[in-house]
Amino acid sequence: MRFSPRGQPTGVMVMAVATAVMLGAMGRASGAGPTTTPIEHLIVIFQENVSFDHYFATYPHAVNPPNEPVFAAKPGTPSVNGLTGSLLTHNPNAAPPFRLERAQAVTCDQNHEYLAEQQAFHAGLMDQFVEFTGVGRTAASPCADYGLGPSLVMGYFDGNTVTALWNYAQHFAMSDNAFNTTFGPSTPGALNLIAGQTHGALDGGTGDIRQDVVDGSVIGDPQPVFDDCSTRETVQMTGKNVGDLLNAKGVTWGWFQGGFTPSSTNPVTCATAHTGSNGKPKQDYVPHHEPFQYYASTANPHHLPPASIELIGQGDQANHQYDLSDFWAAAEAGHLPAVSFLKAPAYQDGHADYSDPLAEQTFLVETLNRLQRLPEWQKAAVIIAYDDSDGWYDHVMGPIVSQSNTSEDGLTGAGRCGTTAPGGYQGRCGYGPRLPLLVISPFAKVNFMDHSVTDQASILRFIEDNWELGRLGEQSFDETAGSLLNLFTFSAHHRTPPLWLDPVTGHVRQP
Numbered sequence: 044m045r046f047s048p049r050g051q052p053t054g055v056m057v058m059a060v061a062t063a064v065m066l067g068a069m070g071r072a073s074g075a076g077p078t079t080t081p082i083e084h085l086i087v088i089f090q091e092n093v094s095f096d097h098y099f100a101t102y103p104h105a106v107n108p109p110n111e112p113v114f115a116a117k118p119g120t121p122s123v124n125g126l127t128g129s130l131l132t133h134n135p136n137a138a139p140p141f142r143l144e145r146a147q148a149v150t151c152d153q154n155h156e157y158l159a160e161q162q163a164f165h166a167g168l169m170d171q172f173v174e175f176t177g178v179g180r181t182a183a184s185p186c187a188d189y190g191l192g193p194s195l196v197m198g199y200f201d202g203n204t205v206t207a208l209w210n211y212a213q214h215f216a217m218s219d220n221a222f223n224t225t226f227g228p229s230t231p232g233a234l235n236l237i238a239g240q241t242h243g244a245l246d247g248g249t250g251d252i253r254q255d256v257v258d259g260s261v262i263g264d265p266q267p268v269f270d271d272c273s274t275r276e277t278v279q280m281t282g283k284n285v286g287d288l289l290n291a292k293g294v295t296w297g298w299f300q301g302g303f304t305p306s307s308t309n310p311v312t313c314a315t316a317h318t319g320s321n322g323k324p325k326q327d328y329v330p331h332h333e334p335f336q337y338y339a340s341t342a343n344p345h346h347l348p349p350a351s352i353e354l355i356g357q358g359d360q361a362n363h364q365y366d367l368s369d370f371w372a373a374a375e376a377g378h379l380p381a382v383s384f385l386k387a388p389a390y391q392d393g394h395a396d397y398s399d400p401l402a403e404q405t406f407l408v409e410t411l412n413r414l415q416r417l418p419e420w421q422k423a424a425v426i427i428a429y430d431d432s433d434g435w436y437d438h439v440m441g442p443i444v445s446q447s448n449t450s451e452d453g454l455t456g457a458g459r460c461g462t463t464a465p466g467g468y469q470g471r472c473g474y475g476p477r478l479p480l481l482v483i484s485p486f487a488k489v490n491f492m493d494h495s496v497t498d499q500a501s502i503l504r505f506i507e508d509n510w511e512l513g514r515l516g517e518q519s520f521d522e523t524a525g526s527l528l529n530l531f532t533f534s535a536h537h538r539t540p541p542l543w544l545d546p547v548t549g550h551v552r553q554p
Contacts, residue, residue: 082509084419092431092433095479096439124494150195153196159434210550212492215539222499223475226460238284242517262451269338269339297363299384301366301387302329303367332389382506432477454472487532
């Protein structure tokens with residue numbers, strides 16, 4: 044069944060009338076084009092560097108010590124594949140998992156390189172995290188490790204710190220079986236989100252990319268060549284991404300990132316900053332977090348603003364790449380794009396060291412409280428997802444759907460993550476670590492835990508399927524990605540109500 048921009052299916056009149064009654068009056072027209080579900084606006088909030096166990100290891104059971112926000116699970120809350128029993132008391136790693144207190148929200152950034160993560164997995168034994176991805180305080184990097192050193196990598200938070208996310212999981216839907224499409228840091232995750240593809244990288248000619256690219260596949264964090272705010276080695280991606288597919292169908296869309304508006308234009312610089320969780324200034328805009336800037340077809344190299352609020356989401360000089368403030372200008376003027384990717388300013392993106400779960404919570408809650416007030420909310424869905432695990436311990440190894448045998452692989456032995464099939468692209472070992480994924484929507488199942496195997500490219504596939512865009516080809520993981528549809532219900536009698544939270548405590552509050 045296909046739905047028009049106003050939520051009515053095309054086809055037989057009887058079906059149109061029945062569905063119109065089901066969907067009701069859904070606010071302003073979206074200009075989004077027909078959709079295969081009633082969802083006409085998808086907002087992907089793409090955060091940083093969290094493994095599933097790091098945030099949900101003991102969900103839905105929190106310790107609830109004094110002076111921390113209390114979390115109490117609703118009756119009938121489903122369990123997750125988390126840390127229980129011998130995983131807590133006789134863990135195979137060099138240190139056991141342990142709870143981080145709310146006062147320990149600020150931590151060292153862990154090692155989340157492509158090879159190091161594979162070595163931590165140790166061919167599925169999941170027992171080498173301290174040795175390979177654990178990072179503690181050093182004289183050169185005096186970060187917060189609370190005297191734990193590399194054993195910090197085994198730490199996890201519970202509902203007394205990531206309170207808002209636990210409350211969203213109680214009220215809406217969450218997966219405990221969603222994975223990083225490949226191993227590695229931020230850039231591969233961002234590229235897999237929009238293209239299901241890290242292969243096709245070309246040297247941008249501005250620095251040594253040998254640590255970032257292997258056999259044409261991105262495994263590190265080079266910066267995008269089509270970005271005046273890039274400051275070090277760059278690469279260009281060939282091929283297509285979901286933006287090209289959306290443009291071909293005339294569907295409105297945009298990537299909206301904090302700090303994208305340049306702080307100066309001659310030359311273009313992106314120096315707007317906030318004090319990070321570590322007490323140091325952190326620039327809001329991180330170039331290697333902006334995947335569309337790697338592609339000539341979807342880049343806005345000079346960070347040009349939209350010509351008008353009305354054209355946000357359209358194909359003007361901004362070329363669909365915007366500042367986060369442009370998203371709210373469009374949304375509150377009745378021009379919410381059909382597909383929006385939101386990227387927090389760095390100090391609120393959840394990345395260890397310069398951000399933390401409490402700063403992230405403020406961003407997430409303020410964003411979702413604001414979104415749920417829009418008329419378009421009744422036909423919208425938000426997906427909260429993450430770009431990589433930061434190397435934090437997670438006990439689940441996903442299926443290895445893509446094998447690789449390069450000098451940078453090490454999952455099943457030196458230089459090996461299995462063996463790449465003939466004609467297959469190298470340097471894409473995955474799935475990688477398990478990551479959080481939540482769906483917040485009137486169409487989300489309530490207090491639901493999905494165990495279907497999905498990955499970052501599943502978000503890409505949902506967009507392709509909902510707007511009938513087709514596939515990207517060129518061995519994109521969109522072809523094999525699992526479906527997110529089990530997180531939703533489109534029953535005529537189902538509408539999950541909004542949930543209003545306090546951005547500081549994460550507790551439920553009145554709107």
